[in-house]
Amino acid sequence: MLKKADVNIPRLISSYYTEHPDTNERSHRVSFGTSGHRGSSVKGSFNEDHIMAISQAISEYRYAQGIRGPLFIGMDTHALSEPALRTSVEVFAANGVLVRIQSGFGYTPTPVISHAILSWNRGSGAPVADGVVITPSHNPPEDGGFKYNPPSGGPANTDITSLIEKRANEILADGLKDVKRIDFKNALSSDNVRSIDYIIPYVKALEQIIDIEAIRSSGLKMAADPMGGSGVHFWEPIADIWGLDIDVINKNVDPTFSFMPLDHDGKVRMDCSSPYAMANLVALKERYDIAFGNDPDYDRHGIVTKEGLMPPNAYLAAAIEYLFTHRPGWSDNCMAGKTLVSSSMIDKAVDSISRKIYEVPVGFKWFVDGLMSGMLGFGGEESAGATFLKKNGTVWTTDKDGFVMDLLAAEMTAVTGKNPAEHYRRLTEKFGHSYYSRKDAPASHEEKSKLKKLSPENVAVNTLAGEEIIA
Template identity: 25%
Template structure:
């Protein structure tokens, strides 16, 4: 079988592909140089010349990070290399802390084990905008790529500095007292990713009586699954959580993706809780308890419950395309309470203009401890207040680019107007094709920016309606 590398093209958050096919050391160095050159160009007369370099736990990630440090040096810039594998938010934190031009992070985030990639962070720690990545792609086409300069690269405590910063932002002693007063047990699944051990370090060694971390060892194969915090990938966490619940303990399961910027949770009943469920709870806590200012940013694939709970606190809701870079853009232009996406990423206005699963986990613990109720109970109360809502997503693997083009054209020119007997009241084309039937009932088609996948999303008042609508959508897409 002959493999052919895909053109170098940035998706919603970085450049990613299959290691050894799309991602090779030669291509990565070229992209790193083009990215560093664009950073230097945009900095103009800025006094800083530092570029943070980080990497996750994937195969060859650390070796590639060393190589691009030489590439950065070849651009007359100063590379700061993480001394161990780190979460991507650690690199964003380091950019701000070190007044750096930005960061280059070797990671494929939640993608399958055979993938690797590069994320680019700007001077404020957020993902760079589309105009930046377009400029990088143009540099690659026009040439002028400088040669790497070999040398010793300064390594720094990127991970440790981030964890210390998180401790300072939270009242850890009060959190520990509250957790013990509840008798709460916490299980953390880092999915073999770079967030492994972080919660233990933040909460301290004295947390061992209530905190257990699983799948902490480095495994570039991630146990055979993509390190994405979806229910299908969290069997061990779900079983562990249910076992503790059967023993009579209030329990919380936390899951982080491969590079620690996405979060999901398992409640005391074993229910999988995506950010579709968690974001309304965060809004209630940040606006109602912490009384923090700002609007709410959601992606077009986000639950209608986000809008409903924000309305309760008289907060404006702004909807943007999928991709946290669009949320980050809003976080820099106005006062934002939080911004979230359905795939697990949440950013908070009092933190970084970027996702940080560890900070989200600490805030989730704080909200549970404040109310002295387990997660499932809090979510049930919210559902009674907002109305029932169920959500699911199905990923359809595309056979080729022609299939994608046919489906894109069909949805653009002739979108469905009737689905399972339900009339489509509105067609939204902000990102893909979203068909709205009613409040808390919609279907959305969107193509992945990093993989050959069609993502099909649905929210409905009953899970049966979600299943029926997704089944119809799968059949509709397959026929085209």
């Protein structure tokens, strides 16, 4: 029987401050993947030195790019997130960056930061804003993460992250000599740092993207499981302000995430697409018309109907078909964005309503420009992350938004009388069943480096399971 490993929070925190990376060791260097730099303090890959170097590199990048507006910072509930927040604020403030954090050092989800950036930059005439989200997403409790969102509001592209990564590693290798820093107390009292409320502005704006009235008037009974994540304090305002019947079934914030069921491999992982991690919510499926869970930074969603947890690809297909037939304010020419590894059922559903597919490599950054311009009505990944346009066809967020994907499931049920699983069943009756399987495997830093450099010339085979490999 699988047994939970102990998570030593005091050791994680002390190691963050006392352990220092060996820059000759590849695994200790700053490495920006599709979702920023991630690591663990006890492994020498996510320590205060890393955050000082990255924050200094971002400060220099902002200055070089003429970004003079506020830097909106959010953090999730992982143990290393608040220490990293404090370190970054010290460095940003010393560099003259205008920092905005949630009052009371509260938690702020990824989509809320994206929404704040875009709201600020939308025609205000003020200097443009950008943001940082401190999160390792659904990774285990011992991990930390730090990602940068430029003024476009979404994940930074490779050109930006490579510049920040290169400069941060130069700063590390030079012993942090170029880091500007003031102590946290002085940073908070400076003119550069201000506490704001991210919650209410975001919650009040939800009617711009979701048919809230349809949900309210339907009387749907809903459940939200924050899974110990950064959206924990958003659901009650959503329910109160909009008059929705939402039970928040688990309000625990515990950096060990000890309340979580073990994932398939015995690890504690807040993966809302996993039937193992979502077992607590699935057990309550008969009590609610629709239920949803999210990962710690709320850029992913898990939808539970009376039939159980929906596979991410199934919900994406059903959601896309619904949206493109229930958003008269969208352009007739806007497309549905999907990643290369997402289900072909999406293609069939989109084709059946005379829309076009926009297919991209893995990584939400590929959807940012299309969402900004309105070329894309929807952008989604098979890993249970997506966002879509407002009802009037303008951009909502350019990063994945678990809140709106949750509430969309409720809207679909309220408007049509059928939950998303029933919508997907209708698609299978029309187009046949679609089969999908995903297998995750660990990769060393050396293996990841080789994979990054992989080119078509390195792949000798042309077919897989009898089908041509086209990308």
